[in-house]
Amino acid sequence: SYQNDNLQNLLDDQNVSSQCLANHRIREWARGKMIDWMIEVFASNNDDYSNNDLTFFRAANLLDAYLRSSYNLNELDMYLIGVTCILIASKIEDIYQLSIKTIIQDLSHNNFSLFQIKQQEQIILETLNFDTCFPTVNDYLQYLFLQLFGQSKNQALQIIQET
Amino acid sequence: MQIVIINSNATELYVIHKILYQIKDIIYYYMSASENVRYIKIQKIGEGAYGIIYKAQDVQTEEIVALKKFKLSDNEGVPSCALREISILNQLNHPNIIKLISQIIINKKLHLVMNYYDMDLTEYLKFNHEEFHLKNIIYKILLAVEFIHNRKIIHRDLQPNNILITNNEPVLIDFGLSRVLSPNMTPGVTQLWYRAPELLSNCNTYDYAIDMWSLGCIIAEIALNKPLFMGSSEIHQLLLIKNIINGNEWFLHNSQFAKLNNLFIDLINVCISLEFLEIIIS
Numbered sequence: 001s002y003q004n005d006n007l008q009n010l011l012d013d014q015n016v017s018s019q020c021l022a023n024h025r026i027r028e029w030a031r032g033k034m035i036d037w038m039i040e041v042f043a044s045n046n047d048d049y050s051n052n053d054l055t056f057f058r059a060a061n062l063l064d065a066y067l068r069s070s071y072n073l074n075e076l077d078m079y080l081i082g083v084t085c086i087l088i089a090s091k092i093e094d095i096y097q098l099s100i101k102t103i104i105q106d107l108s109h110n111n112f113s114l115f116q117i118k119q120q121e122q123i124i125l126e127t128l129n130f131d132t133c134f135p136t137v138n139d140y141l142q143y144l145f146l147q148l149f150g151q152s153k154n155q156a157l158q159i160i161q162e163t
Numbered sequence: 164m165q166i167v168i169i170n171s172n173a174t175e176l177y178v179i180h181k182i183l184y185q186i187k188d189i190i191y192y193y194m195s196a197s198e199n200v201r202y203i204k205i206q207k208i209g210e211g212a213y214g215i216i217y218k219a220q221d222v223q224t225e226e227i228v229a230l231k232k233f234k235l236s237d238n239e240g241v242p243s244c245a246l247r248e249i250s251i252l253n254q255l256n257h258p259n260i261i262k263l264i265s266q267i268i269i270n271k272k273l274h275l276v277m278n279y280y281d282m283d284l285t286e287y288l289k290f291n292h293e294e295f296h297l298k299n300i301i302y303k304i305l306l307a308v309e310f311i312h313n314r315k316i317i318h319r320d321l322q323p324n325n326i327l328i329t330n331n332e333p334v335l336i337d338f339g340l341s342r343v344l345s346p347n348m349t350p351g352v353t354q355l356w357y358r359a360p361e362l363l364s365n366c367n368t369y370d371y372a373i374d375m376w377s378l379g380c381i382i383a384e385i386a387l388n389k390p391l392f393m394g395s396s397e398i399h400q401l402l403l404i405k406n407i408i409n410g411n412e413w414f415l416h417n418s419q420f421a422k423l424n425n426l427f428i429d430l431i432n433v434c435i436s437l438e439f440l441e442i443i444i445s
């Protein structure tokens with residue numbers, strides 16, 4: 001029953017982000033490149049207190065959600081949007097958030113100013129109407145794993161589930 | 164002489180004229196500003212690390228609301244606690260959980276607009292109430308907490324001050340510390356008297372059970388009319404918990420609980436059980 005409630009809530013709150021590039025002049029390749037770069041960032045940022053996986057999925061889904069509800073963006077805008085999505089995701093998921101200073105210096109190599117990032121953050125949050133806590137791909141996967149392997153006593157499967 | 168006087172009159176007139184124009188400018192400025200300001204602050208209610216809460220009036224509908232003002236730091240944009248609170252409250256729609264009316268930016272500061280209630284549980288318990296009112300309140304609080312736990316959200320700051328009462332119905336407020344469940348979280352949450360033992364021992368992998376512990380303390384407080392554990396430091400709090408709880412049937416031997424119903428004691432007992440696995444999770 002608890003599991004059923006959980007699934008029902010996951011379905012109720014789901015944020016559809018398919019067809020996110022329909023309104024833009026952005027190739028799928030550019031979005032893929034952005035996601036690859038995010039993976040690289042989170043793989044290299046080995047902080048003890050950073051929930052790397054959760055933050056990555058949150059950032060990627062925020063990117064899609066924003067792209068879906070905005071219009072006419074360029075491939076050149078993608079970099080700033082991606083960096084800002086990482087900032088927002090880190091604020092939601094991490095114990096110690098990435099500071100804007102780190103993001104400017106290490107992630108964007110001084111391509112953007114503090115003001116640009118803060119402005120873009122506000123634009124993204126207002127476009128999404130501050131609705132940033134929707135379940136991510138990670139939550140659905142966790143549910144699926146629990147359903148598939150949760151009751152199994154096979155050790156290999158349990159190891160998969162724990163990771 | 165006359166010419167000089169006329170001259171001075173003329174300059175005076177000119178000066179007065181100029182001042183009038185300036186006053187007009189100022190009045191226009193404030194009028195245009197007041198069109199933007201929809202809420203007028205009446206008084207300060209509370210203050211915390213996150214910011215300040217005001218009682219305010221809506222100019223358009225003349226409704227009394229609560230305004231929560233966040234301190235915006237210059238370097239970090241929107242503060243993370245504000246971001247979490249808004250996104251979580253947007254997601255929750257339940258009669259026993261506070262509703263976020265809107266979020267506005269006044270003078271570059273983020274304000275949350277919420278319904279205003281003037282009584283919290285601590286004040287409510289100062290008066291005598293009928294038993295079924297109290298039972299109803301406990302039941303509704305449990306429903307609200309189940310609702311947020313089903314959405315994988317932990318409140319992390321349950322205490323009587325964060326439960327408001329209106330017409331004998333409870334309303335959960337203050338989601339500034341709450342977050343979505345994750346493997347690593349900070350242990351420094353919840354007010355000391357309602358803090359669970361796993362938080363007191365600085366553990367950073369915990370789950371919904373910490374909310375159930377706080378609930379157990381709150382329910383006991385409703386029954387006894389005073390807080391269950393009143394520690395002055397983390398160590399003192401742990402000692403109090405250890406002293407009171409000896410074995411499983413500690414409530415039965417405790418004179419404080421003699422007058423209470425058995426089912427009631429069971430409920431508290433289940434909420435604040437020391438066995439880690441026995442604490443019910445919603």
